[in-house]
Structures are given as structure tokens and as C-alpha cells.
Amino acid sequence: MDLTIPESASEAEAAAIVAAITAHLSERRALAVAAARDAADESASWDGEKWRFAGRLDAIGDTGKRVPDGAPTDAWSAAGRAERF
Structure with a gap:
């Protein structure tokens, strides 16, 4: 230049x-x-993981939950916020 x-x-x-x-x-x-x-x-993204996590929520009786894109990518943190999904 x-x-x-x-x-x-x-x-x-x-x-x-x-x-x-x-x-x-x-x-x-x-x-x-x-x-x-x-x-x-x-x-640290939900690619391929958030649907599996939603399936786990569904398996324990939290049906109809949608994991938002902004949810924590750490499964333990996300589980703690599952009631807000």
C-alpha cells in the first residue's frame, strides 16, 4: 500500500x-x-446439543419446553433455568 x-x-x-x-x-x-x-x-454453542437437552427435559416430564438460543451452553446451568424456557 x-x-x-x-x-x-x-x-x-x-x-x-x-x-x-x-x-x-x-x-x-x-x-x-x-x-x-x-x-x-x-x-461453546448449542449446535446439535440443544435438541438433545430439550429431549432430556421432555423425558423428565418438562414437556413442550423450547431451549432458547441464548440459554447457557453448560448443561448444569441450563438445567437450573429450565423452568424459564
């Missing part, structure tokens, strides 16, 4: 350009970190 600051730019304009580029790069870095964190958190 070639970046040139016009020779006619004042010190304030050059500083503003540098500040804008720095902010942009910092934002991109933060987004990359957040994406990496989200990718790591995918292991």
Missing part, C-alpha cells in the same frame, strides 16, 4: 491524515481480534 501525503498539506492536515489511518488500522485490528475470539467461542 503506497501512501503519500501531499506536499501542500500543513502539519495539522498531515497529523489528521496520520490519525485517521491509525484509527482505521486500530479498528481493523480490533475486528480481527474479535473475529478470532468468536471463532474460539464456537466450541
Whole structure:
């Protein structure tokens, strides 16, 4: 990436350009970190598990319960909140 600051730019304009580029790069870095964190958190999801958990609730007599997507992925924590589903 070639970046040139016009020779006619004042010190304030050059500083503003540098500040804008720095902010942009910092934002991109933060987004990359957040994406990496989200990718790591995918292991803690209900994919394939929440229906099995709903089946267990049904087996113990809590019929008609729907496990919401925002429910805790830890089965013990989710069981403690089952009455709210």
C-alpha cells in the first residue's frame, strides 16, 4: 500500500491524515481480534446439543419446553433455568 501525503498539506492536515489511518488500522485490528475470539467461542454453542437437552427435559416430564438460543451452553446451568424456557 503506497501512501503519500501531499506536499501542500500543513502539519495539522498531515497529523489528521496520520490519525485517521491509525484509527482505521486500530479498528481493523480490533475486528480481527474479535473475529478470532468468536471463532474460539464456537466450541461453546448449542449446535446439535440443544435438541438433545430439550429431549432430556421432555423425558423428565418438562414437556413442550423450547431451549432458547441464548440459554447457557453448560448443561448444569441450563438445567437450573429450565423452568424459564
